[in-house]
Amino acid sequence: AQSVTQLDSQVPVFEEAPVELRCNYSSSVSVYLFWYVQYPNQGLQLLLKYLSGSTLVKGINGFEAEFNKSQTSFHLRKPSVHISDTAEYFCAVSEVGRQLTFGSGTQLTVLP
Amino acid sequence: EPEVTQTPSHQVTQMGQEVILRCVPISNHLYFYWYRQILGQKVEFLVSFYNNEISEKSEIFDDQFSVERPDGSNFTLKIRSTKLEDSAMYFCASSEIAANYGYTFGSGTRLTVV
Numbered sequence: 650a651q652s653v654t655q656l657d658s659q660v661p662v663f664e665e666a667p668v669e670l671r672c673n674y675s676s677s678v679s680v681y682l683f684w685y686v687q688y689p690n691q692g693l694q695l696l697l698k699y700l701s702g703s704t705l706v707k708g709i710n711g712f713e714a715e716f717n718k719s720q721t722s723f724h725l726r727k728p729s730v731h732i733s734d735t736a737e738y739f740c741a742v743s744e745v746g747r748q749l750t751f752g753s754g755t756q757l758t759v760l761p
Numbered sequence: 762e763p764e765v766t767q768t769p770s771h772q773v774t775q776m777g778q779e780v781i782l783r784c785v786p787i788s789n790h791l792y793f794y795w796y797r798q799i800l801g802q803k804v805e806f807l808v809s810f811y812n813n814e815i816s817e818k819s820e821i822f823d824d825q826f827s828v829e830r831p832d833g834s835n836f837t838l839k840i841r842s843t844k845l846e847d848s849a850m851y852f853c854a855s856s857e858i859a860a861n862y863g864y865t866f867g868s869g870t871r872l873t874v875v
Contacts, residue, residue: 695866748819749864754803
């Protein structure tokens, strides 16, 4: 069965600082990996996805993530955050043809 | 950009009442899903739907829940007799290809059972 662990429930960071949100997954087969963002009182927006190919994936809003198969990780990074990046970030995994399984989320708070 | 539309955005209902949550998926998508998020908890899979039938469902999706695609555009989730613990944000999603390319989620319906 597939599962996702987001290691940090809360990440406070100052504006213009870099940030990394950690995600580890578990699956016995090949998976697809996703990061979604949820702004307050809004739905889930796809930030980026890894399906195959290059392990470094670039998404919207300057975010990127790196797939590391040996460490079963898919950490999300941004070199310089803005106040507007304050949101809940969810890592998700799906085995081929299966539904998405989400992690518990990381609340990123960008401080002025 | 195409969107998944959910209505209503917020619904309050009395315990024991039936509710229907409505979704209009993206027009060329073939796979449809319902997820829910209880306040402060993770997003949980409820059900997936393809070719007019349920393709997968979770343990949460018991006999109180049903889904339907009554016409060519709508996708509904019905809860027959709501319980307090059904209070949550319900997200509809659709995808062109099953799961592989990521879903497009709607903005959600906040269901409050009182």
